[in-house]
Amino acid sequence: MAATSKTAALMARGREFLGSEYAILCGAMSWVSERNLVSAISNAGGFGVIACGAMNPELLDREIAGTRALTDKPFGVNLITMHPQLFELIEVCAKHGVSHVVLAGGIPPKGSVEAIKESGAKVICFAPTLALGKKLLRSGADALVIEGMEAGGHIGPVSTSVLAQEILPALAEEHLVFVAGGIGRGEAMAGYLEMGAAGVQLGTRFACASESIAHPDFKKAFFRANARDAVASVQVDPRLPVIPVRALKNKGTEEFTAKQIEVARLLDAGEVDMGEAQLKIEHFWAGALRRAVIEGDVENGSIMAGQSVGMVSKEEPVADIIAALMAESEAALASRAAA
Structure with a gap:
């Protein structure tokens, strides 16, 4: 010390x-x-x-x-x-x-x-x-x-x-x-x-x-990335209060956009309330992150990373x-x- x-x-x-x-x-x-x-x-x-x-x-x-x-x-x-x-x-x-x-x-x-x-x-x-x-x-x-x-x-x-x-x-x-x-x-x-x-x-x-x-392929994705690769997700529907998530851009990023549209439709149809809608979004992230971190699916999973990733x-x-x-x-x- x-x-x-x-x-x-x-x-x-x-x-x-x-x-x-x-x-x-x-x-x-x-x-x-x-x-x-x-x-x-x-x-x-x-x-x-x-x-x-x-x-x-x-x-x-x-x-x-x-x-x-x-x-x-x-x-x-x-x-x-x-x-x-x-x-x-x-x-x-x-x-x-x-x-x-x-x-x-x-x-x-x-x-x-x-x-x-x-x-x-x-x-x-x-x-x-x-x-x-x-x-x-x-x-x-x-x-x-x-x-x-x-x-x-x-x-x-x-x-x-x-x-x-x-x-x-x-x-x-x-x-x-x-x-x-x-x-x-x-x-x-x-x-x-x-x-x-x-x-x-x-x-x-x-x-x-x-x-x-974390899976070796998850780590390799970090090693290859720079600050600009860590992007924030976009909010598709302003009525759905989705907190943006920063992750390395891949197919999983596009899947989240589709998931938001799906959940917004359920909300419109009255099949879920706002709390359930938010939980569906959270469960999506939990599953997508597991695919990347545990299974090593860095194409379809979520590789959550901050902009300091270029220093790793x-x-x-x-x-x-x-x-x-x-x-x-x-x-x-x-x-x-x-x-």
Whole structure:
């Protein structure tokens, strides 16, 4: 830690909050952020987060237990707010004494934050705007993640750099705010820490780690890609509230457009309500992502990746990735101090 003392000092609040050596969270990537990658990140000093995604309570129960068998370090669980069994999933987290629960995918439903905190766990919420960030903190969130549109997976409309400039000066002094989206190197991490961030979250950078169970062909697609290959999905019908998803462009991207048209027709026919329509979209992504990550179908599956994908050029251990980020950050901070 002495070799990266400047970075560690800027991360002090985030490190204390997470209980980890470094305030570096791994973004929850469905099918990727499972026990092997999560435990490896926590064992290397970062903070791993299980992606619950569409798991049912029984599956999450097994995944938490499996992760606990691989690490004695803290890790979190990411839950989707629109999951129909959200409160049962919260109970599973409480049963295992999970220290941090991340709520993603929308405004937390009534009682969910309170239910998590009853078990003694900390609550982390995503804040796409300053106003919502303030509201979430008033509602009991212990920390926020602000994630820009450069990220992989579900994204908002505003870039990380703009969100950071809007939210960090207003909230970071009194609250814990982690920055995510498009971070691939330590120099960027250092910049956000200097602006007041408690830490950072990265997903794409860890997706192809040696410990990631992602299919070799999925990883090769990352190695071949550059920033412009990671594109955001388009919304076909403005009545259907579909959160854009950033992924490498392939046939699966076109299939999502067709899926939106199909779901919009079901909505028009009254065969599904808006909640069911959104779940159908989420289930599409879960299946498409599995085809790419687990089965290696990189033509028809979804290769979710952020714009930092061009900085992922090889498979390397999680510990090496974290060490590189810390070294790059420390060099940047040292050069500024010497200037």
